[in-house]
Amino acid sequence: MGRPEPASGRIVALDLGEAWTGVAISDPGAIIASPVKTVPAVDLADYLEKLVRDEEIGEILVGVPKTLGGEVGFQARRVFAKLDDLKERLPGVRFIEWDERLTTRVAAARSEGRGGRKRRGRERLDHLAAAEMLQEYLRARGDL
Secondary structure (H helix, E strand, C coil), X not given: CCCCCCCCCEEEEEEECCCXXXXXXXXXXXXXXXXXXXXXHHHHHHHHHHHHHHHCEEEEEEEECCCCCCCCCHHHHHHHHHHHHHHHHCCCCEEEEEECCXXXXXXXXXXXXXXXXXXXXXXXXXXXXXXXXXXXXXXXXXXC
């Protein structure tokens, strides 16, 4: 995988799940990732339409949960199906697929390491996982 090209505007990252999607956003200079919220999957397209319209979004980074061996498995195929739907709803937006193996585990470890409670439900970590993924992407771009 080569170095990603810089986007113009803010970048949104999505940790797509079956019931919930974690959302993170970069600052306007696309240097720092911040968790935003966890959105019910049924509300995601409407939420993204508004976010793209209101926040000058240059691209949307979508985590693809590959297997530990780097293969596209069942979960990744589910993400691709959701991604196809989002691309239809947001035709002018650039979508980037990103290998997001282990981001939820990293987010959980960091949350607990900062004194956070053990998670009650996965939806509490999805926005943190999206922020981890986005920060990794920003580092890969060489912006930091």
